[in-house]
Amino acid sequence: MKILFCTNVFEVVENGPVKFANLLLQLNELYPQHELRILTEDISAPRPYVHQVPMPPRWKASLFSQLIRMWVYHREAMRLRHQYPFDVLVYNNALVGLWSAHRFRRTVGMINDDNLVEDSSEALGSVSLKNYLKHLAFRLAEKRMAHRASQIIVNSDYLKNKIITAYQVPPAKIQRLYKGIELVQPSLPAADKYQSPVRILFVKNDYRRGGLAVLAQALQVLPFRFELVVIGSNPRDQPAIELLFKNTENTTLTVLGKQPQEIVFREMEACALFCVPSYKEALGVANLEALARARPVITTQVGGIPEVLDQGTCGWMVPPGNASALARAIEECLKNPALRTKKIQAGLQQTQRFSKEQLLTNFLSLLAS
Known part of the structure; x- marks a missing residue:
């Protein structure tokens, strides 16, 4: 063909x-x-x-x-x-x-x-x-x-x-x-990654749709120190993003803007957890890429995200726009290492369904039908 x-x-x-x-x-x-x-x-x-x-x-x-x-x-x-x-x-x-x-x-x-x-x-x-x-x-x-x-x-x-x-x-x-990803050989994060300061990665071109304001509200009520890295936004959005965290004294914010894939993946491997509490998401490929790198994923139960996270087996899902629920999910992830490891392992298993080989095979099958 x-x-x-x-x-x-x-x-x-x-x-x-x-x-x-x-x-x-x-x-x-x-x-x-x-x-x-x-x-x-x-x-x-x-x-x-x-x-x-x-x-x-x-x-x-x-x-x-x-x-x-x-x-x-x-x-x-x-x-x-x-x-x-x-x-x-x-x-x-x-x-x-x-x-x-x-x-x-x-x-x-x-x-x-x-x-x-x-x-x-x-x-x-x-x-x-x-x-x-x-x-x-x-x-x-x-x-x-x-x-x-x-x-x-x-x-x-x-x-x-x-x-x-x-x-x-x-x-x-x-x-x-389902979209596919390049699977990698992941390494589980060291235990000290989940101690203050906890490094969180947020990746989304549209930070509003990605729920960054909700994440800011959730972080400021938690008894931890955080380092938050934001990737994907336009340079003109940086002042507005910084304003969201004006009163979040326990969080150090780094806005990297748009970055090539190698930088995004490097930041995924450097973070303790991946969190994009989206308001809308047709699938959520970035969540998949974080799962494949053995990073816990905390997100929302909207759109196609439950399909990626196997209805929550592979990560934490909260209602969109709910800062209190998001804060509880982040706290549970940080304080419950057994549950965190269980979800990470489930995520690694889940990503096998989204391999590039599976994607290409299914793509050809659809076109041949």
Whole structure:
């Protein structure tokens, strides 16, 4: 099977969809009977199996950038098909694949989060009219893609059920594919890591959606000293983040901003626990990566997180926005080493279900079905 995978983000690895796109390239080595190539605008130097899409800055800045992408990616895919006769065309962002879905029978779209699935009317009153109309237009386009594509792939049962209900799509069309990670040889944290100061890692591009304010409230009531490292935020957000911890005297805050994957993994191995008490999360790949490095995970019972944490067997889950419950979970993690070790071991076992080999095998099976 020949696959062309279109993704507008590829080179800067900072979220689940980009990690997925980069892992897919390993398919060519692990399954040589198949071939996969990448079509992307996000590449600065030539790479094997990767083809560049021309997207000038003025197009990207346009109010109609997504419409332009729909046309440009389809045009480049059809040009490439003359030299690489692919069998299936997959879009990492389903929205961008809408034009192809109308023009190429085997077009598959991936919906990686629930940002557009939410009813646009819920946002009216909390956002500008321009952003509301943009959300509404994108939501209608994603819904159209869900009906028009030959297949839609999502990353959790939570998201699958949400899309089936919100977009009224036949259940057989929506397929769940858990994202995979590179498994490592982990080492259990030394016991002294759980003594003051306790190092905590928070990784999220959107610190508000990640519940950083709730974490600040939880830490300030605990009888420990903490070192909190925040990764993923934009530089312009640093003053607001620092303000959240203005009254949290027992916490030393370090804001690293956006970092490459090797730095994120280094910080995971340096921390005592990983905590992102999200308000929304379609799956939560960062939680998986922390589990794979034998770090206790404390998070919330929202979206696809319970699927990653095996309904709480592999970590602590609390209601979103509940600082008191979050504080109790952190305290239990620090004071109960037997339970902590049990959850860490369960997490290491759980991550075997999310290996890159399992991901690639399942991906090929879905496309062949």
